[in-house]
Amino acid sequence: MSESDFITSAYGVRMPKIIYGTAWKKEQTAMLVKLALATGFRGIDTACQPKHYFEAGVGDAITGNLSAGIAREAIYLQTKFTPLNGHDPVRIPYDANADSSTQVRQSFEKSLENLKTSYLDGLVLHSPLADKTELLQVWQAMESIFEAGGCRQLGISNCYDLTLFEYLYDKAKIKPAVLQNRFYRTTGYDKALRAYCDRQHVVYQSFWTLSANGDILELPVLTNLGLDYQRSAAQIFFRYLTQQGIIPLTGTTSLMHMRESLAIFEFELTDNECAQITTCLN
Numbered sequence: 001m002s003e004s005d006f007i008t009s010a011y012g013v014r015m016p017k018i019i020y021g022t023a024w025k026k027e028q029t030a031m032l033v034k035l036a037l038a039t040g041f042r043g044i045d046t047a048c049q050p051k052h053y054f055e056a057g058v059g060d061a062i063t064g065n066l067s068a069g070i071a072r073e074a075i076y077l078q079t080k081f082t083p084l085n086g087h088d089p090v091r092i093p094y095d096a097n098a099d100s101s102t103q104v105r106q107s108f109e110k111s112l113e114n115l116k117t118s119y120l121d122g123l124v125l126h127s128p129l130a131d132k133t134e135l136l137q138v139w140q141a142m143e144s145i146f147e148a149g150g151c152r153q154l155g156i157s158n159c160y161d162l163t164l165f166e167y168l169y170d171k172a173k174i175k176p177a178v179l180q181n182r183f184y185r186t187t188g189y190d191k192a193l194r195a196y197c198d199r200q201h202v203v204y205q206s207f208w209t210l211s212a213n214g215d216i217l218e219l220p221v222l223t224n225l226g227l228d229y230q231r232s233a234a235q236i237f238f239r240y241l242t243q244q245g246i247i248p249l250t251g252t253t254s255l256m257h258m259r260e261s262l263a264i265f266e267f268e269l270t271d272n273e274c275a276q277i278t279t280c281l282n
């Protein structure tokens, strides 16, 4: 990836315009993350949530014994704190009976151990807590980690309620720098949330980008642009998103798709072509 394929967040953190996601890879995690890094990815998303992620496998590929040999500082490494209700009850990576601040600290320490690193580039709250007081307690515990130098920016995921996001943003001392959400028709592609993110310089990251948008990928506008540019519809859609300031996550397990995902930076859609795709998202 070249320098123009990175952005700098409100907290001064350099982030690649596409990020490799590590969910559901189990024992293949280290091998796939190593392959993704070797292919050119420089952003990795994971979570301290053994139910869906093998975080220690990510650490093996970054700095551990299976390392791809890429300097830690060259990688944007983001993990998540998962509240209790997001865990498999028999695999909770912190004391389930501790107060939420302790749970955040224990989860963070486990992430550092798993990832074999002394700091995180991003720490993301996996989903908002239903109770606002508890939400702020968890956020303040994340702020303490930020202030102690343990992570360079904070974020939140699965927050589809603009009012709640605004509430968190207003109350937070350390503002969310990242919002990571499902990107699909059911939520109207988060239009209002994304407009708010733009105003506040919050980076919007998308997941389910391909898997929940089969209808979009089959639209003539996408397939015709694919023919014009000699790219797949998935590449056209990923490229479009990056040109809108959205960072897509891809968890592909295929080397060919890894290469194709990175090759989106070899071409650029015109404003008119982007406008045609935007119309399809209305």
Ligand SMILES: NC(=O)c1ccc[n+]([C@@H]2O[C@H](COP(=O)([O-])OP(=O)(O)OC[C@H]3O[C@@H](n4cnc5c(N)ncnc54)[C@H](OP(=O)(O)O)[C@@H]3O)[C@@H](O)[C@H]2O)c1
Binding pocket: 020, 021, 022, 023, 024, 045, 046, 126, 157, 158, 180, 206, 207, 208, 209, 210, 211, 232, 234, 235, 249, 250, 251, 252, 253, 254, 257, 258, 260, 261
């Ligand atoms: N915050 C959250 O709650 C949350 C939830 C879900 C996911 N995530 C994050 O987002 C990451 C991505 O997950 P995702 O749900 O978006 O799905 P995904 O794991 O990226 O899977 C997408 C599907 O699209 C296929 N695919 C990938 N690239 C392609 C391409 N260029 N052309 C055609 N098909 C392609 C993949 O198949 P192949 O493997 O064959 O390429 C796979 O079947 C996860 O690993 C995780 O890090 C976060």
